[in-house]
Amino acid sequence: MINKIPNSEITDSKAFKDRRRIIKAILAATGSSIVPAFAASDNARWQNLPKSNLSTGIMTTPSEIVENYTNYYEFSFNKKEATKLAQSLPIDPWSLQISGEVEKPGTFILEDILRQQTLEERIYRFRCVEAWSMVIPWVGFSLGDLLKKVNPLSTAKFIKFTSIYQPEIMANQNTNTVLEWPYTEGLRIDEAMHPLTLLAVGMYGETLPKQNGAPLRLIVPWKYGFKNIKAIVKIELLKKPPTTSWNTFARNEYGFYANVNPLVKHPRWSQNSERLLGSEFFTPRRKTELFNGYGEQVAALYKDMDLRHFF
Amino acid sequence: MIQKSNLRLKILIVCWLPLLFLLVDAVFDNLGSNPIRALHIRLGDWALRFLCITLAITPIQAVTNWRGMSEYRRMFGLFTFVYASLHMLGYLIVDQVLHWKIIGVDILESSYIWFGIISYFIIFVLAITTPNWSKKVMGKNWKKLHRFIYLAAIAAVTHYFWQLKGNLAEPFLYSIIVFILLGFRVLISFKTRHMSKLMIPKGRKTSKLSD
Numbered sequence: 001m002i003n004k005i006p007n008s009e010i011t012d013s014k015a016f017k018d019r020r021r022i023i024k025a026i027l028a029a030t031g032s033s034i035v036p037a038f039a040a041s042d043n044a045r046w047q048n049l050p051k052s053n054l055s056t057g058i059m060t061t062p063s064e065i066v067e068n069y070t071n072y073y074e075f076s077f078n079k080k081e082a083t084k085l086a087q088s089l090p091i092d093p094w095s096l097q098i099s100g101e102v103e104k105p106g107t108f109i110l111e112d113i114l115r116q117q118t119l120e121e122r123i124y125r126f127r128c129v130e131a132w133s134m135v136i137p138w139v140g141f142s143l144g145d146l147l148k149k150v151n152p153l154s155t156a157k158f159i160k161f162t163s164i165y166q167p168e169i170m171a172n173q174n175t176n177t178v179l180e181w182p183y184t185e186g187l188r189i190d191e192a193m194h195p196l197t198l199l200a201v202g203m204y205g206e207t208l209p210k211q212n213g214a215p216l217r218l219i220v221p222w223k224y225g226f227k228n229i230k231a232i233v234k235i236e237l238l239k240k241p242p243t244t245s246w247n248t249f250a251r252n253e254y255g256f257y258a259n260v261n262p263l264v265k266h267p268r269w270s271q272n273s274e275r276l277l278g279s280e281f282f283t284p285r286r287k288t289e290l291f292n293g294y295g296e297q298v299a300a301l302y303k304d305m306d307l308r309h310f311f
Numbered sequence: 312m313i314q315k316s317n318l319r320l321k322i323l324i325v326c327w328l329p330l331l332f333l334l335v336d337a338v339f340d341n342l343g344s345n346p347i348r349a350l351h352i353r354l355g356d357w358a359l360r361f362l363c364i365t366l367a368i369t370p371i372q373a374v375t376n377w378r379g380m381s382e383y384r385r386m387f388g389l390f391t392f393v394y395a396s397l398h399m400l401g402y403l404i405v406d407q408v409l410h411w412k413i414i415g416v417d418i419l420e421s422s423y424i425w426f427g428i429i430s431y432f433i434i435f436v437l438a439i440t441t442p443n444w445s446k447k448v449m450g451k452n453w454k455k456l457h458r459f460i461y462l463a464a465i466a467a468v469t470h471y472f473w474q475l476k477g478n479l480a481e482p483f484l485y486s487i488i489v490f491i492l493l494g495f496r497v498l499i500s501f502k503t504r505h506m507s508k509l510m511i512p513k514g515r516k517t518s519k520l521s522d
Contacts, residue, residue, distance in 0.1 A: 069344030077480065080343060130476060132345055268473050270420030273413050275406070277345055281337070284408045 044205035046119060046139050054196055055123040056221070056293065061134040061278045063204045069277065070211050071128070072230065073178060074163070074170035086211040088169055089231065094215045100160075100237035103151035110215055114201065116149065117141035121205070122198055127260045127292045128225035133274045138219055139202030144193040152189070152237050159192045160242035161185045161218055162234040179245045185218065185229040186242040186256065190301055196221055196294060199232075222294040224258040255311040259302070260292035264311045322383060326390045329357045330397070347406050354401055358394035359467050361387050362434075363488050366464060370495040385441060388460075392438035395431050423473035430466035433459045461496070464489045 068083050075085035094110040119139055127133045147159075165182035167173040173181040191197060198219040201208055208214040213230030220227050226246050236242070246254035253267050262272045273285040291298050302310070333353050336342050342349035365387040368380050407414045418424050437457055440446075446453045468489055472482030 065344040071476075132348070265420040268421065268423050270417045272416045272420060275345065275347060281347065281350075281405050282408050284410050285406070285413060287413075 045207055046121070046202055046205050049119055049121045049139060049205070052120045052122045054297075055121070055137075056125055056135070059135065060123060060137050060204075061276075065277050066134055066136055066203065067209050067212065069132075069134075071130075071225070072211055074172050074181065074183065075211075076172070077178075083211040085171070086209075089164070089166070089210050089214075090169075091210065091215045091231070094233075096216065096232065097234045098146075098150050098236075099234070101153040101156035101239060102147075102237050103153060105150065110201075113146065117145060119201070122219075124196075124198070124219060124221035125292050125294075126219075126221070126225060126228075127274060127288065129254065129258070129266065129271075130225075131269065131271065131274050131288075132277055133286065133288075134277050136203055137205070138198055138200040139205065139208075140198045140200035140219065142195055143197045143199050143218070144195065146199060147193065147237075155239050156237035157189050158238045158241050159187050159189060160234075160236040160238055160244075161187075161229045161232050162236075163229055164231045164233045179249050182233075183229060183245045184242065185227055186244045187220065187227075188241075188301075189237070191220065191298075194298060194301065196297055222259055222291040222298050224254075224260060226254065227258050257302075257307075257310050259307065259311070260288060261290055261307055261311065262288040263290070264308055319383070319386075322386065326361070326386070329353070329394070347401075350401050350405060351398065354394055354398035355471065358391055358398050358434075359464075359471065359485055361391040361394055362460070362464050362467060363485070363492065365391055366460065366489070366492040370492060370499075373495075373499060389438060389441060392434050395434050399427075399431055421474075423470055426466045426470035426473060430463045430470055433463035433466070437463070461489075461493050464493070 069079050070082060071079060072082035072086055076082040095107050096110060096113065097105075097107045099105040119141055121137050121139055123135060123137045125133060126136050161184065163181075163183035164170075165173060167181070170181070172178070187197070198221075200213070200217050200219045201215060203209075203212060208217065213228070216232045217230045218228050218232060241256060244256060246258075247256050260271075265271050271288055274288050276283075276286045289295070333350070337346065337350070340346075365384055368384045368387070372378060372381060403409060403414065407417070418428070437460060440449065440453065440456060449456065468482055468485045471485060472479050475482065
């Protein structure tokens with residue numbers, strides 16, 4: 001266990017649930033009923049996964065907060081609305097194409113990939129560029145373990161991820177609203193091979209909800225949330241840096257690296273502090289940490305680099 | 312007379328309703344996954360809406376010849392001040408819990424907040440110069456000062472869309488409304504000036520009519 005989060009600043013999920021319970025009791029007494037949109041089942045799909053020693057902290061954000069607060073611009077600019085609309089995305093069967101500078105390119109069925117990988121639970125901080133954060137127990141495997149199976153060539157210096165393109169279901173893809181679709185993201189090869197870099201297929205012991213990027217998404221915990229591309233259909237290993245969605249949209253605002261860094265502000269807002277979701281009213285913001293608190297593991301990747309320039 | 316004060320009371324109650332609904336949603340945990348942000352958006356939205364209503368009264372009267380509303384303009388202006396103040400206090404107290412060091416860095420580094428401060432400063436000054444006696448004391452300057460409301464509106468809309476990542480639909484709507492209201496005002500003043508030049512014999516001062 002590394003980077004323990006002091007108890008005082010972690011989402012108090014017990015208090016949260018208590019408050020929910022009281023409210024539900026009141027509503028039940030008055031005859032109204034609440035049907036939870038995403039009820040957590042008692043027999044979770046992955047109950048006794050090995051807990052990774054790469055996990056951060058102990059207390060996680062209540063799952064219903066994570067399930068209802070996600071940017072999925074393909075569906076809607078409204079986080080809650082996107083959650084609803086994302087449910088129409090077909091994700092089974094799902095195949096992943098791996099191509100480019102690899103010895104064994106191919107298209108793989110997700111189920112087959114999962115059979116070859118050992119899934120584990122990793123509790124990571126998640127820091128959005130919009131200055132809010134969560135602590136999420138992901139279920140997944142290291143991206144590096146998958147890449148090793150296809151033997152990257154020495155010419156592979158960068159890696160590009162592409163999201164699904166389904167304009168008939170993802171309404172905003174029809175109009176190229178804000179971003180050019182499909183969504184793309186990229187990493188340097190050493191970032192991609194870093195043991196912290198995760199391909200997630202689940203969270204909270206359950207299959208990944210669609211709005212959170214099912215069936216397969218990237219999680220790079222030391223980078224801003226927009227790097228963590230959802231619903232990946234293609235991974236390309238490249239010689240040169242790929243173009244990425246947000247960077248193309250506003251080069252001066254969203255860098256290729258997008259490492260969490262309190263000292264490099266967004267041109268229009270501060271990145272110095274963040275709102276940890278699940279905290280009550282009158283709870284101060286949390287101070288944002290360099291590399292989102294993962295500096296010990298990843299700072300070496302960027303030594304001799306001017307982080308203000310390569311933001 | 313009785314009917315009039317009745318209407319006044321009704322409008323007064325309606326203007327407090329957004330705050331009541333917000334409090335109910337807060338108590339019943341109905342503000343979503345990021346309730347503090349929801350609080351900022353709700354209060355900021357209502358401040359901007361009241362600002363637009365305040366600005367809309369003169370144009371509406373000019374177009375419709377309906378004279379009933381001008382006495383409520385001051386009330387709507389004051390509700391702009393109320394919701395803008397709550398919006399700011401929500402940021403300082405509910406969100407930042409008066410941690411001045413973090414607030415200081417946040418304000419210095421966030422240009423979108425600067426526009427909010429400009430807008431609030433104007434609204435504040437206009438609110439404290441509301442009373443009739445201040446109107447009397449200030450004379451002509453009062454009207455000049457209160458024209459700054461247009462600057463407050465532009466700053467408020469900028470404050471809104473300056474903090475968004477990509478989706479600009481909602482602030483865009485407000486921009487259009489403010490643009491139309493402002494454009495109307497410019498048009499009227501231009502027209503009045505132009506007309507008065509045509510109608511009034513040469514050599515006479517015309518600037519008074521353009522007010």
